[in-house]
Amino acid sequence: MAVLFVRANRAGDGLIAMISDKINQWTLLVGMLPLALSIGAGATSPLPLDTRQNEEFFLTAAQSLLGIALLLRLRFGLVSALTLAGLFAVQVGLAFVYRNDEARTITTLTWLAWTYLGLAGLLFLINRRRLVALLRSAITGDVSDVEPSEDRDDPAPRRGGREASSLVG
Numbered sequence: 001m002a003v004l005f006v007r008a009n010r011a012g013d014g015l016i017a018m019i020s021d022k023i024n025q026w027t028l029l030v031g032m033l034p035l036a037l038s039i040g041a042g043a044t045s046p047l048p049l050d051t052r053q054n055e056e057f058f059l060t061a062a063q064s065l066l067g068i069a070l071l072l073r074l075r076f077g078l079v080s081a082l083t084l085a086g087l088f089a090v091q092v093g094l095a096f097v098y099r100n101d102e103a104r105t106i107t108t109l110t111w112l113a114w115t116y117l118g119l120a121g122l123l124f125l126i127n128r129r130r131l132v133a134l135l136r137s138a139i140t141g142d143v144s145d146v147e148p149s150e151d152r153d154d155p156a157p158r159r160g161g162r163e164a165s166s167l168v169g
Contacts, residue, residue, distance in 0.1 A: 015076055022064060030057075052102065055109035059091075062116035069123035072130045087116070 005014030034047045049057065066087075070080045091112055098104040124131055137143050 019071075022067065052106055052109070055106050055113065059109050059113040059116070062113040062120070066116045066120040066123075069120040069127070072123065072127045072134065087112075 003014070005011065005017060034045070037047055038045045067084075070076065070084070094108045094112070095105065098108055
């Protein structure tokens with residue numbers, strides 16, 4: 001769906017569709033599974049997860065947090081996209097390499113999740129002023145301070161034709 005928006009030169013709408021999908025994933029899918037299990041069991045019951053499922057859940061949450069950190073500037077440029085694609089390629093590659101070793105797979109998932117969390121923490125720290133402004137506007141409802149920041153992640157030439165390729169804004 002997002003690709004169709006981008007092909008129609010509506011990249012912002014494509015990004016909104018992707019964010020909406022992620023919110024739907026966390027609220028409806030993940031949030032409702034324990035509730036559905038409890039209703040089916042006839043009593044309050046936690047969702048039983050094995051070690052690998054637990055680490056997959058942790059990895060997905062860490063990826064979502066990194067996505068939020070990358071979107072603090074309300075822009076998503078080429079470097080951010082390539083970074084996410086690279087991290088995903090590493091994840092898929094390691095999953096293929098360790099596909100027959102469950103213990104190594106679980107360890108790899110854990111380290112990848114911590115890598116995502118570390119990158120997210122770094123981006124939150126670097127963009128802390130932006131984070132505070134966004135939180136303030138969410139609490140007060142005043143969106144006057146929330147404008148997309150200059151996108152130094154965009155490969156288009158800026159100020160004298162120089163190109164910047166930073167993940168921070």
